[in-house]
Amino acid sequence: MDLQDLLPDDLSRDLLSGSLRAAQDTENPVRMHLSAAGLRELFGHLLHTLAPDEEVRKCSWFEQAKDTPTVTRRQRATYATQGGFSDEFIASLGVNVDELHKEAIDAITELNKATHVRPQTLQQDPEAIDAFIAEAVGALEGLLISFSECRSSVQNALEKSVYESMMNALVTENFDTISSLSGRGYEVDLWIDDDEVEIVSISAENVRVRFSGIAPVTLQYGPKNDAAEISHDFPFWMVFEAKVETPTNLKLVDHFFDDSGWFE
Template sequence: MGLEDSLPDKFSRNLLAGCLMVAKDQKNPVRLHLAAAGLRELFGHILNADSPDDEVRACAWFKQEPNTNTVTRRQKAIYSTQGGLSDAFVERLGLDVEDFHRVAIRSIEALNKATHVRPDTLVNDEVAINSFVDEALEALEGLLQSFSEGRSAVKEALVDDVYRAMSNALIEQTFDEINILAGKGYEIDPWIDDAEIEVEALRSQVILVRFSGVANVTLHYGPKHDAAEIHHDFPFWLRFEAPVEKPTELTLVAHHFDDTSWYI
């Protein structure tokens, strides 16, 4: 997956494309500085998009940095990587992304500096411009990688708990989308096809995990002496929530069974 594919939205992709167009325009004597301004905004958009100040401050690990009343870029990067999960839990995951964050913040500082154009700071050397842009893009890619690695590490740590929560939910819950189709009830086979787990969000107080797959369902009809069964597969997803202080305690908060194929 390339850098463009890792960006969170169309705005980010358009901003990156515009920055690169400016940086490659050899007729523009201030192309480095204009590209730097755009790349700085791209870093800022990515850090701010998924890390509201109030959410970052609500994390148990948050401590106000000396000499500032704001949430720092580093703290926003930490939040986007681990949400409100404790440092101790993150350490148990073996997740080490501090270098990614350090490089990204250093790159933002360099971009800030490059946006100030003065006669003695103007850069128009092709090699220097390409090197500067390449380093900024590598730092951005590393920052995005840290976010991805955070969610992947949480997913791997919780995979057994998610399967267990899924199995319990399918056994204990009644799902209206299926129940309405069954005359005398239904059973869901514990074997789930094409199962996929996704950590949808790491927030200050909770994490959201989504389990999706295809459920093999047996629907029952008719009286005991003349019972009938119909087997049908239903694509579905279940969303679970867990408190950050007890991430293995997953509670079902939403679900959907796709019954479209039943009516075809």
């Protein structure tokens, strides 16, 4: 996946592309330092956008650092990765992103240093500049991968619970809709694509999961001994929510059952 695709918004993408353009301007004697300033702002924007102070402080794992009254970069990186999930739950999924976080924090420190230009710190060696930018961008990619890997692991861990919750909710929530289309009865045989489970959000308190799929329904008409059957595929989606303390205890919070194709 392209690094641009891992970024959450247009500002992030503009900061990345602008920083790399500055780094590639070989006619500019301060190109590394200008690029470092842009990349530093990109890291800062990501961590503050994905991990607001008030949300980080709500997490059970949060402890105020003794050397600062604010939320630390590492705590922001942790929140952006796992939200309010406990370290124990994340460890149980086999996720270990500590090294990726360390590389990102170290990169931010080096970027901060590089933005202060003095005669003795001006860097104009092409190889050193390329290596510096490559290391910073690599750390950025690692940070974004840590977010993605954790979400993927949470998604895999919850798939069974999501499927069971969906099976229970699908017919219950749409019983009247399906019944109104059938003369005598119906049968539902779900077709499921594993890729249709998506972690929508992980906050300090909740995780939201979206499930979408196709519900092939066989509608039955006429007398039992001479019933006619008509099959139709109904697209649907459902959103479930659970507390981070009990992530498998999913509750349906929103859903949509698309019967428009039947009437068309």
